[in-house]
Amino acid sequence: MANSANTNTVPKLYRSVIEDVINDVRDIFLDDGVDEQVLMELKTLWENKLMQSRAVDGFHSEEQQLLLQVQQQHQTQQQQHHHHHHHQQAQPQPTVPQQAQTQQVLIPASQQAAAPQVIVPDSKLIQHMNASNMSAAATAATLALPAGVTPVQQILTNSGQLLQVVRAANGAQYIFQPQQSVVLQQQVIPQMQPGGVQAPVIQQVLAPLPGGISPQTGVIIQPQQILFTGNKTQVIPTTVAAPTPAPAQITATGQQQPQAQPAQQQAPLVLQVDGTGDTSSDEDEDEEEDYDDDEEEDKEKDGAEDGQVEEEPLNSEDDVSDEEGQELFDTENVVVCQYDKIHRSKNKWKFHLKDGIMNLNGRDYIFSKAIGDAEW
């Protein structure tokens, strides 16, 4: 495997750092009168979070676990128990029922601090199970990101259908309609946690609605347009993706996202899919307008006549930022290091860096020296 070098060194280095830190702080813990057990708990929490982040290819415990899984698939299962008991305390079989996974997806009101651990905070076993389960499931893979947040909201539509909006850590919103198979995907570039830089929010409506849209369910929900005004709770859908097969790109300014976020946390969220949708009022285009699916096509035509398409395409051309490149990889690729020398000649920059930790495309890499070139 091409990435064997880094795969080997990074987990080892992390493990050695963990060991060093734990051993070094043992005295501090004891001086403070804190029990050794708390120290062990710290170590366990730390290792589990590292495993869950999937930025590293597992520590020896998980490595052994995976190796054993491969072995037992060819051999008897008895060895697995032996290995498990030998190396660790009793561990359950890695094949976990899907319940744990779905719990992660649909669990309501989970806090950000302990996303997968909310399920079983004290049990290391199920944490292991979750970690290995996430690697197995496709849907969970997209949710298994360093932030690990999955708040779920249930939206009761006007027609009484129950929509479940799951907002994953990467900002993707999955709207599940249990009765129909319409699934809408939207992506919100999250505000970056490490760097503290707030990227402008861009939303893309990726999945066009299949076929015709029934009046009951053809509502595209955009977080930016969920407004709670007084007594009315409306979700303002957009007209873009409904009849048009081509995905439309929507750009919104950052200000709308904070507007949407507090709005989303208010419950219940009621969708109005019928109602007054007239195109005569151009004053507040982005403000509350109710669209019926049948009217969406009319609106588009009217909008085109006015020389203005509806909200998103209008604003999307103004935006200069190039945030769309991140798409599925919502991890901010960060390199944290030290510089030996930074050189510039006209617009040619040369970087001499050292002792760095990189997180690229969700994975961790380490270097002792890095040399780079860039043009500004």
Next chain:
Amino acid sequence: MHKTDINARLNKKKFLPPKAMAYQLYRNTTLGNSLQESLDELIQSQQITPQLALQVLLQFDKAINSALAQRVRNRVNFRGSLNTYRFCDNVWTFVLNDVEFREVTELIKVDKVKIVACDGKNTGSNTTE
């Protein structure tokens, strides 16, 4: 207590200046963030004090700085286009686009990367132990 013992101790023991802090730079990494989150959970459950957590983080800084300096020996090259640069408080921050990171074994491509670099010239006096 024997005076000779005290004198002997005083003669042997030199006055050490307070140890310089290692860069806290690496706290915002997977390793550092997972440690901070774990410490936060223990603080929340009141199993440790915030002061103790801080001590742990300081120890982490030392450990990671030392480990990177001593236990890592590989080179990486990269090339891309520079979007922004900033030099403030002796810290360089770059944002590069369309970057290729090349190690002997593999090639990594990213559309955007942020590089934060602290001054690496005087790390000899910073790292301890």
